[in-house]
Amino acid sequence: MSSQPQLVRGYEVVIGLENHVQLSTRSKIFSGASTAFGAAPNTQACPVDLALPGTLPVLNRAAVERAIRFGLAVGAKVAPLSIFARKNYFYPDLPKGYQISQFEIPVVQGGSVAFFVGDRQKVVQLTRAHLEEDAGKSLHEDFHGQSGIDLNRAGTPLLEIVSEPDMRSAQEAVEYAKTLHALVMWLGICDGNMQEGSFRCDVNVSVRKPGEPFGTRREIKNLNSFRYLVDAVNYEVNWQIDQLEDGFTIQQATVLYNPDKGETRAMRSKEDSADYRYFPDPDLPPLVIAPEWVERVKGEMPELPRAMAERFQQADGLPAYDATMMTQSLAFARYYEAARDACGQPKLxxxxxxxEVSKRLNAEERELQDAPVSPALLAQLIGRIQDGTISNNAARQVFDALWTGAGSEVDAVIEAKGLKQMNDSGALEKIVDEVIAANAKSVEEYKSGKDKAFNALVGQVMKASKGKANPAQATELLKKKLG
Structure with a gap:
């Protein structure tokens, strides 16, 4: 990690994230109502969710187990006793007039998340992760100038994950968010669907001159896309710097990002914890998590990304960066293992x-599980490079055909496109002799110590063979002929 702060126009950027992760339970955190997405408005809100008189909340055990799983995955302390509190504020889509959350004693305390920014590793410390219920949703369209309230989401279980202000750029923030997103899906505690609101990002942003105390932060709410996260942070940083350079002070506020205009705008002044009048919820006893419960959850955990990456380093000989990239998601790891096992070439x-695979996925905004080239096909392709059937350049042509659907079998594409390398030593020797005879100047330059001239000769051999010569054989034969 670089010891020098990353500066924007002479200012250091300070970023912390709060991520709301919708837990993958079938029912809500304090009631038996369904959490399924897409139901007609207000059809999945039971009397407990509606806060009807006489109803009482009952904690969902499955939500707690998912919180424990997350705590174990990030090396945090799972609190043996935690408290649910009432967070008081008035909003139309909050039926009770308060939200049940955790304040002073959260269920998960501490922990860290490691990731790469380029080839540089970064570790972000976590403050906490706490259980809480979601609010409903205000709808402002198709109501003839009025607003509607859908309470289907009210009571949906959330795990709010709060980081320390350890990030210093929009790129670090988005890589942290992507890593966290992949982790909660890896653990099976969240489906990760950002469009449906299953994984939401609130970003706290401030700026300061190096060495000065933290500046006043503004919180960008409800970012549901990694691209928006980067754009919103970059705009907010430059806006704050402009304000300071013009002699203004930054006022603590909650802001929204408008992707159409590419700018943030203040929604309301930012509340402090005292404004919410937190106090322990009298309807919910303290949450007690016995050591035996934690051990049982630990025994059911999948192999974690960090452990799997270390295994890929030790057993497969992958560099640390490669191993981390292979464990960026469970789908990526499974694809890598399947292709590696099929061809025995982990590094390739x-x-x-x-x-090539990541480039295509990014360009087409596809997920790896939707890739048209299967692990078995990729392994076959790598095998044809290894046995000298095709060159690396020809392999890219085969891959393109497989990806675009122009072919479905590696060998069939090689045959149809005439991409098989020349392995006839006699034919190759004839081409080499002809190239040497036709390029006397390059031959003399090479013999006088100019290595670039040799590369030119190899290029001529490849050209004369229409790219079918094996580059390694051509190089070896040329060196032999030239002494």
Whole structure:
């Protein structure tokens, strides 16, 4: 990690994230109502969610187990006793007039998340993760100038994950968010669907001159896209710097990002914890998590990304960066393992996944599980490079055909496109002799110590063979002929 602060126009950026993760339970955190997405408005809100008189909340055990799983995954302390509190504020989509959350004693305390920014590793410390219920949703469209309230989401279980203000750029913030997003899906505690609101980002942003105390932060609410996160942070940083440079002070506020205009705007002044009048919820006893419960959850945990990356380093010989990239998601890890096992070439599989495969996925905004080239096909392709059937350049042409649907079998594409390398030593030797005879100047330059001239000769051999010569054989034969 660089010891020098990253500066924007002479200012250091300070960023912390609060992520609301919708837990993958079938029912809500304090009631038996369904959490399924897409139901007609107000059809999945029971009397407990509506806060009808005489109703009492009952904690969902499955939500607690998902919180424990997350705490174990990030190396945090799982609190043996935690408290639910009432967070008091008035909003139309909050039926009770308060939200049940956790304040002074959260269920998950501390922990850290490690990730790469380029080839530099970064570790962000976590403050806490606490259980809470979601609010409903205000609808402002198609109501003839009025607003509607949908309470289907009211009571949906959330795990709010709060980081320390350890990030210093929009790029660090988005890589942290992506890593957290992948982790909660890896653990099976969240489906990660950002469009449906299953994973939401609130970003606290401030700026300061290096060495000065933290500046006043503004919170960008409800970012549901990684691209918006980067754009919103970059706009907010420059806006805050402009304000300070013009002699104004930054006022603590909650802001929204408008992706159409590419700018943030203040929604309301930012509340402090005292404004919410937190106090322990009298209807819910303290949450007690026995050590035996934690041990049982630990025994049911999948292999974690960090442990799997270390295994790929030790057993497969992958560099740390490659191993981390192979564990960026469970789908990525499973694809890598399947292709590696099929061809026995871990480093080449990693190279193709980080190179051509990722390039296509990013360009088409697809997920790896939707890739048209299966692990078995990629392994076959790598095998044809290894046995000398095709060159690396020809392999990219085969990959393109497989990806676009122009072919479905590696060998069939190689045959149809005439991409098989020339392995006839006699034919290759004839081409090499002809190239040497036709390029006397390059031959003399090479013999006088100019290595670039040799590369030119190899290029001529490849050209004369229409790219079918094996580059390694051509190089070896040229060196032999030239002494």
């Amino acid at each position: 599989v990693a190279n193709w996944l980080m190179g």
